[in-house]
Amino acid sequence: MAATSDSTLPAVKRSPMSYKTLLVIYLAMVLLPWVLSYFEGLAVRGWYEELVSFLSIIGLSMMLFQFALNARVDSLAGRAGVDNTMRVHTKFGEYLGYLILLHPFLIVLPRFIVAPSFALDDVWDLFIQPETSTGMYAWSLMLVWVLMSVFKEKTGLSYEAWRYAHSAGFIAIIILATHHAVTIGRHGRYNAWFDVMWIFLCIIAVALVLYIYFIRPLAIAKKPFKVVDCHKGSANDWYLTIAKDGDFNFDFVAGQFTWLSTSKSVFSRSEHPFSIASSPSALPQISYVIRELGDYTSQLGKLKPGQHIWLDGPHGVFTLNARNAKGIVLLAGGAGIGPIMGILRELGDRSDSRPVRLIYGNRTIEQMMFLEEFDTLQSKLDLQLHLVLEQPPKNFEGHKGFIDTQVISRAIDHPEHDCWDFYICGPPIMVKAVAKNLQKLSISNDRILYEQLGF
Numbered sequence: 001m002a003a004t005s006d007s008t009l010p011a012v013k014r015s016p017m018s019y020k021t022l023l024v025i026y027l028a029m030v031l032l033p034w035v036l037s038y039f040e041g042l043a044v045r046g047w048y049e050e051l052v053s054f055l056s057i058i059g060l061s062m063m064l065f066q067f068a069l070n071a072r073v074d075s076l077a078g079r080a081g082v083d084n085t086m087r088v089h090t091k092f093g094e095y096l097g098y099l100i101l102l103h104p105f106l107i108v109l110p111r112f113i114v115a116p117s118f119a120l121d122d123v124w125d126l127f128i129q130p131e132t133s134t135g136m137y138a139w140s141l142m143l144v145w146v147l148m149s150v151f152k153e154k155t156g157l158s159y160e161a162w163r164y165a166h167s168a169g170f171i172a173i174i175i176l177a178t179h180h181a182v183t184i185g186r187h188g189r190y191n192a193w194f195d196v197m198w199i200f201l202c203i204i205a206v207a208l209v210l211y212i213y214f215i216r217p218l219a220i221a222k223k224p225f226k227v228v229d230c231h232k233g234s235a236n237d238w239y240l241t242i243a244k245d246g247d248f249n250f251d252f253v254a255g256q257f258t259w260l261s262t263s264k265s266v267f268s269r270s271e272h273p274f275s276i277a278s279s280p281s282a283l284p285q286i287s288y289v290i291r292e293l294g295d296y297t298s299q300l301g302k303l304k305p306g307q308h309i310w311l312d313g314p315h316g317v318f319t320l321n322a323r324n325a326k327g328i329v330l331l332a333g334g335a336g337i338g339p340i341m342g343i344l345r346e347l348g349d350r351s352d353s354r355p356v357r358l359i360y361g362n363r364t365i366e367q368m369m370f371l372e373e374f375d376t377l378q379s380k381l382d383l384q385l386h387l388v389l390e391q392p393p394k395n396f397e398g399h400k401g402f403i404d405t406q407v408i409s410r411a412i413d414h415p416e417h418d419c420w421d422f423y424i425c426g427p428p429i430m431v432k433a434v435a436k437n438l439q440k441l442s443i444s445n446d447r448i449l450y451e452q453l454g455f
């Protein structure tokens with residue numbers, strides 16, 4: 001078996017940015033307008049006014065930065081991983097919601113303390129006075145749109161309809177909020193450049209949405225794919241294979257994901273993210289493991305060979321690249337076997353000599369995929385397989401229950417396991433539980449990489 005080091009893995013186009021680095025950049029960008037406001041030389045007021053001013057500036061810049069996080073632009077999402085940028089988008093979107101919803105109340109709070117009977121009138125005035133009304137319209141829309149995001153699953157809207165509404169609503173909110181900031185903001189009143197900055201950032205935010213809806217599809221249309229085959233790979237999963245439909249460059253690294261759209265028009269936003277289950281050596285073909293879950297995934301059996309399919313990607317940093325692990329532990333739950341299989345196949349293609357441990361969990365034996373291929377891979381790799389079933393059949397020799405510390409401890413019983421990397425993929429709830437189990441076993445966070453099948 002050839003010894004394999006990271007240098008033999010596919011070239012990394014850029015070194016992926018860690019989640020922590022992304023958070024630092026995010027906080028720096030969000031704080032920048034407030035830091036700049038200090039160079040304006042305005043007199044410092046009481047601590048409460050300064051706090052409200054700080055929160056207002058932070059709120060607007062967070063709102064504007066939400067658009068950059070969502071835009072799948074290479075300079076940010078390409079480096080940090082679109083899954084990570086989406087995670088920050090979702091997490092900080094919630095904090096932003098609280099911040100903005102508190103905003104008018106923070107402004108009138110001193111009145112509530114000094115003259116409570118007039119304070120509610122003051123809130124009402126904020127709605128009707130021309131100089132504050134756009135802010136209050138933005139605030140009201142924000143209230144509805146934040147609730148729509150928090151209760152996304154309960155709105156009854158399809159994901160696509162929800163997404164259109166989300167984009168359109170937030171464009172309206174950002175325009176109204178920017179108008180509010182430049183009308184009423186104290187900093188812009190003294191220094192016009194502060195207002196120019198907000199307007200400029202607002203234009204960029206709107207342009208990023210137009211980019212996603214109109215410019216990016218044009219690039220996707222230049223690289224069409226077609227369906228090769230779609231069959232049931234397990235009781236609940238499809239195994240979809242597509243291929244390039246033309247002569248163009250396309251490459252990816254095992255473990256990445258793409259958005260797929262089977263709509264007629266490339267401009268349709270009906271697209272779903274799925275991780276690639278094949279290794280790059282299978283190109284021009286690409287395969288996916290897709291679990292039947294809802295409207296879209298349960299209709300995949302209707303796909304016809306030759307039918308065209310649009311692909312946006314590859315995205316994501318759930319890969320072997322730029323790592324120096326002495327061993328690899330792959331932990332898959334359900335359809336999470338997709339990218340894990342991509343990585344395993346890649347290791348097999350390279351006859352990697354490092355210890356590889358696969359812990360693969362499902363509810364029932366009928367949901368297990370690739371059992372024969374694992375046997376073949378065992379002849380190429382130092383691969384140990386640990387199957388886990390919640391509802392095992394009689395005579396099942398694997399582990400019963402979940403991917404717990406017991407089965408993980410067995411799999412990593414090796415003197416060098418401190419220098420191994422751990423790749424987790426599955427539904428968010430499974431990823432969180434397994435990551436917790438790894439932490440209980442004192443596995444360093446730096447050694448854990450994960451992909452959740454959901455943002």
Ligand SMILES: Cc1cc2nc3c(=O)[nH]c(=O)nc-3n(C[C@H](O)[C@H](O)[C@H](O)COP(=O)(O)OP(=O)(O)OC[C@H]3O[C@@H](n4cnc5c(N)ncnc54)[C@H](O)[C@@H]3O)c2cc1C
Pocket residue numbers: 083153159160257270271272273274275276288289290291292293294295296297298335336338339451452453454455
């Ligand atoms: C990075 C990433 C990689 C993924 N890889 C795989 C994979 O390899 N195999 C697999 O089976 N599943 C994967 N998923 C999950 C998959 O995208 C959803 O299961 C699928 O989109 C569900 O669509 P549906 O209409 O059938 O189900 P629905 O019942 O409509 O949706 C179920 C849930 O999936 C999410 N979802 C639905 N549509 C979208 C969308 N267009 N974009 C983002 N999320 C959506 C929503 O949270 C929704 O609540 C991945 C998700 C992400 C974020």
